[in-house]
Amino acid sequence: MREFLIDIYYFLLALEPRYKIVIFLVIALLISAAIMISIVLRERSRKNSIEARERRIKRQVEPIIQEIVFTEQDASQFKDAIKKINRIVDSTLYRRSNMNILNELILYYHRNLGGEAFTRLENLYREIGLKQIALENLRNGEWHVRAKAINDLSTMRMGETLFEILQYTDAENMHVRNEAQYAAVKLGGKKAMSFLNDLESPMSEWQQIRLLDQSRKFEYELIDHIGPWLRSKNDTVVIFALILMRHLNQYHEREQLRKLLYHRNEKVQEKAIETAIELAYSECIENLYEVYELTKNLRVKTAVLKAMGELGGSKEAGHLREVLVSGKEYELVMAAAKGLKRMGRHDVLTGYRENELSEKGENIVKHVLDDRI
Amino acid sequence: MIEYDTQNSLVDILIYIFYFITYGYTVFVMISYLILGVISVVQARKYLRRNTYTDYLNILQSPEAPSVSILAPAYNEEATIIENIRSLLSVRYPNYEVIVVNDGSRDRSLTKLIEEYQLEPVNFAVNYKIETKKVKNVYKSKDPAYNNLVVVDKENGGKSDALNAALNVSTGDYTLNIDVDCILEEDCLLKLMKPFLEETDKNMIATGGVVRIANNCRIEKGRIVEVNVPNKLLAQFQTLEYLRSFLLGRVAWGSLDGLLLISGALGVFQKQLVIQCGGYDNETIGEDMELTVRMRRYAREKGIDYVVGFVPDPLCWTEVPESWSVLRRQRNRWTRGAVETLLSHKRLFLNPFYGKIGMVSYPYWLLFEWLAPLIEAFGIVLLVLFSLLGVINISFLYLFIALIYGYTVAFTIATLYIEEITFFQYKKRRQLLRLVIAGLIEPLMFHPFVVYCAVTGNWDYFFEGKKAWGSMKRVGFSRPTDRGKRITGGGKGKKNKPNPAAPLPSNNVRTRPAT
Numbered sequence: 001m002r003e004f005l006i007d008i009y010y011f012l013l014a015l016e017p018r019y020k021i022v023i024f025l026v027i028a029l030l031i032s033a034a035i036m037i038s039i040v041l042r043e044r045s046r047k048n049s050i051e052a053r054e055r056r057i058k059r060q061v062e063p064i065i066q067e068i069v070f071t072e073q074d075a076s077q078f079k080d081a082i083k084k085i086n087r088i089v090d091s092t093l094y095r096r097s098n099m100n101i102l103n104e105l106i107l108y109y110h111r112n113l114g115g116e117a118f119t120r121l122e123n124l125y126r127e128i129g130l131k132q133i134a135l136e137n138l139r140n141g142e143w144h145v146r147a148k149a150i151n152d153l154s155t156m157r158m159g160e161t162l163f164e165i166l167q168y169t170d171a172e173n174m175h176v177r178n179e180a181q182y183a184a185v186k187l188g189g190k191k192a193m194s195f196l197n198d199l200e201s202p203m204s205e206w207q208q209i210r211l212l213d214q215s216r217k218f219e220y221e222l223i224d225h226i227g228p229w230l231r232s233k234n235d236t237v238v239i240f241a242l243i244l245m246r247h248l249n250q251y252h253e254r255e256q257l258r259k260l261l262y263h264r265n266e267k268v269q270e271k272a273i274e275t276a277i278e279l280a281y282s283e284c285i286e287n288l289y290e291v292y293e294l295t296k297n298l299r300v301k302t303a304v305l306k307a308m309g310e311l312g313g314s315k316e317a318g319h320l321r322e323v324l325v326s327g328k329e330y331e332l333v334m335a336a337a338k339g340l341k342r343m344g345r346h347d348v349l350t351g352y353r354e355n356e357l358s359e360k361g362e363n364i365v366k367h368v369l370d371d372r373i
Numbered sequence: 374m375i376e377y378d379t380q381n382s383l384v385d386i387l388i389y390i391f392y393f394i395t396y397g398y399t400v401f402v403m404i405s406y407l408i409l410g411v412i413s414v415v416q417a418r419k420y421l422r423r424n425t426y427t428d429y430l431n432i433l434q435s436p437e438a439p440s441v442s443i444l445a446p447a448y449n450e451e452a453t454i455i456e457n458i459r460s461l462l463s464v465r466y467p468n469y470e471v472i473v474v475n476d477g478s479r480d481r482s483l484t485k486l487i488e489e490y491q492l493e494p495v496n497f498a499v500n501y502k503i504e505t506k507k508v509k510n511v512y513k514s515k516d517p518a519y520n521n522l523v524v525v526d527k528e529n530g531g532k533s534d535a536l537n538a539a540l541n542v543s544t545g546d547y548t549l550n551i552d553v554d555c556i557l558e559e560d561c562l563l564k565l566m567k568p569f570l571e572e573t574d575k576n577m578i579a580t581g582g583v584v585r586i587a588n589n590c591r592i593e594k595g596r597i598v599e600v601n602v603p604n605k606l607l608a609q610f611q612t613l614e615y616l617r618s619f620l621l622g623r624v625a626w627g628s629l630d631g632l633l634l635i636s637g638a639l640g641v642f643q644k645q646l647v648i649q650c651g652g653y654d655n656e657t658i659g660e661d662m663e664l665t666v667r668m669r670r671y672a673r674e675k676g677i678d679y680v681v682g683f684v685p686d687p688l689c690w691t692e693v694p695e696s697w698s699v700l701r702r703q704r705n706r707w708t709r710g711a712v713e714t715l716l717s718h719k720r721l722f723l724n725p726f727y728g729k730i731g732m733v734s735y736p737y738w739l740l741f742e743w744l745a746p747l748i749e750a751f752g753i754v755l756l757v758l759f760s761l762l763g764v765i766n767i768s769f770l771y772l773f774i775a776l777i778y779g780y781t782v783a784f785t786i787a788t789l790y791i792e793e794i795t796f797f798q799y800k801k802r803r804q805l806l807r808l809v810i811a812g813l814i815e816p817l818m819f820h821p822f823v824v825y826c827a828v829t830g831n832w833d834y835f836f837e838g839k840k841a842w843g844s845m846k847r848v849g850f851s852r853p854t855d856r857g858k859r860i861t862g863g864g865k866g867k868k869n870k871p872n873p874a875a876p877l878p879s880n881n882v883r884t885r886p887a888t
């Protein structure tokens with residue numbers, strides 16, 4: 001065997017460099033493929049052992065958590081329970097991983113329970129040290145660790161961490177920023193939304209939807225800050241403020257709403273018109289005529305026609321009829337016909353003269369009058 | 374081994390050029406795959422980290438969720454259409470409609486739909502923004518539970534025409550284009566819409582998602598409940614191919630904003646832009662790639678600062694052919710589609726005006742998707758010729774082939790490793806080993822076959838004039854399949870036997886896993 005290997009060694013030594021390189025690469029690739037297979041298999045074993053550990057911890061910890069959550073306990077019983085949990089998760093090698101398992105378990109219970117159980121779980125979260133771990137992660141972790149930590153703290157309603165979280169509401173990393181904004185609204189309510197006053201980074205639609213979801217829990221309380229947000233230089237803040245106005249019935253800044261109908265950003269214009277409809281702001285109807293004439297954007301024009309249908313009277317019915325008869329853009333004709341229907345002006349929709357409407361217009365009228373669509 | 378001993382002769386120079394092209398090109402391909410692989414791993418991990426705390430419930434309950442129209446063209450789907458539409462109607466999203474286009478089916482597809490969903494014709498004013506074959510009727514259900522279902526019955530015009538008709542009827546701001554016989558994950562739409570909603574700096578014009586192979590998977594009520602590796606070796610090869618392509622290739626191209634193809638089986642598009650571009654091209658066979666390229670080109674020419682996204686999650690499951698003849702036709706068609714698109718957009722080639730797609734993506738597709746099999750086939754022919762003439766160094770050649778084989782196997786294993794640490798769909802050890810074995814055989818069996826198909830595809834395109842389906846010719850984008858507990862792909866089964874009259878069965882017209 002030794003001689004054979006020596007022969008191979010001398011054979012390789014005698015080869016041209018290009019041969020040596022290729023042989024080396026082939027061997028390296030095959031070895032790395034074999035190593036990767038073994039890594040994959042080891043990864044499977046690792047996953048299996050984690051799952052087994054997770055099952056074991058859950059099996060042991062769940063009854064204790066359930067006892068804490070569902071039964072009245074005095075301080076000493078609570079301390080004993082925490083000691084028990086600590087003993088279960090304690091491990092030289094796996095403490096961090098075990099704490100993660102415990103964290104997810106408590107978060108799971110918190111999402112699915114309410115009332116007194118909420119408060120007990122929150123106490124457990126604090127006392128067991130998970131809050132502290134989340135705060136350390138927030139201060140020292142990578143972006144995804146920080147974002148997850150903020151998410152955990154807000155899910156567990158750790159209100160005392162609000163001021164620390166607020167520091168991240170305009171953070172450079174989008175994910176950290178988004179989580180911090182969401183947590184701020186969740187933990188601090190409408191007062192904590194003051195971060196919007198001077199927010200420079202854009203808010204994504206996804207983030208607006210999340211924040212709206214939280215804000216809807218304020219029900220119809222007055223939001224004082226909405227004025228500055230509507231005047232913000234950050235268009236996404238303006239759009240979000242309009243969304244809030246619409247969904248939380250914030251009537252007090254209607255004059256600013258009127259100004260936003262002429263905003264340079266067409267998305268803002270569109271949202272402003274939708275908000276005017278929702279707030280039944282019929283005083284802006286004259287402005288809507290102007291907007292209709294000034295804009296070239298089809299979506300804005302369509303929104304105006306919709307608003308006229310919702311907010312207008314007989315004068316607007318006349319305007320909608322004009323658009324219907326003109327038969328220019330499908331979207332406009334459709335919006336005008338729908339507007340007339342919304343006004344209950346079936347007489348206008350059906351009372352046109354012969355050949356007054358184009359074929360397209362007639363089809364659209366039939367479409368709009370068909371209640372099955 | 375015979376050494377050619379004439380110095381500086383023309384043959385010598387030609388051989389050097391040949392060496393340079395063959396070896397240089399191969400090494401270049403290997404390095405590019407490696408780079409794409411590394412980028413993909415980084416991006417997939419980033420995606421997973423970001424999604425550990427994502428709660429889709431917010432959007433699911435939101436009245437502000439943008440509207441989406443799911444466009445599902447159907448042709449002769451009577452065997453599966455009811456179940457598939459039910460699966461589409463149960464997608465988790467708050468604001469969507471399902472538009473099924475019956476593209477002149479000759480079977481009972483429409484009748485079945487009418488009966489099952491209590492459909493009746495309505496006075497729908499179709500907005501013909503894109504010219505299509507005549508729409509005969511638009512149906513809505515009498516049952517309010519199916520309020521978001523619209524069925525369009527039109528004259529036969531092919532898949533592109535059906536999609537265009539659906540676009541004309543749709544009311545959503547975005548369209549999800551799918552093949553009606555694909556199986557979607559329940560939260561597919563939520564995940565595909567997220568990039569649109571998250572983007573703040575640029576205009577997101579389209580997103581694609583990962584398509585996985587459903588052969589041998591267990592399906593209940595239109596949902597995948599157990600993921601399995603296909604039984605047939607051919608489908609296993611394609612499983613590896615799809616993994617490499619979607620998990621490594623497209624994720625990387627997505628992060629580089631260089632995607633030229635959003636699969637026809639699964640893609641969300643900004644509707645307004647699709648219409649402005651003129652919709653799907655009826656004259657092309659690779660309508661999905663053509664539209665993606667055209668949209669990107671249009672956006673660039675109009676000065677729109679745009680981006681195309683890609684979601685690495687497995688969101689859609691599809692069947693792949695299990696017979697070599699069906700596969701041959703599929704790959705032939707894909708090649709012709711790619712060639713057609715690349716030629717019709719040749720203006721992009723190395724054109725700095727088009728940015729990354731002009732300078733990187735297009736040349737990459739040209740060199741490594743279109744020309745790669747041709748160069749490979751040409752190289753093999755020359756190698757055989759030269760070795761017969763005794764003018765090349767055979768031992769080095771063998772070693773080089775071993776290197777390519779080793780690289781391919783290592784790359785496949787790396788893909789399996791990445792799958793393991795990211796989405797982890799194949800949970801049984803036996804499944805993994807089957808894929809490893811398939812990976813060892815694949816370079817010797819499957820790859821040469823794919824090269825052969827690509828060469829014949831080029832031949833058919835350039836010399837046989839097979840450039841499109843033609844506007845009237847039936848595309849046949851559907852195949853009746855008995856979707857029982859397990860999916861078994863086309864091949865031997867009578868019910869899956871491809872119809873010779875229709876050039877390709879359903880799953881051949883949809884999901885290309887090109888890098």
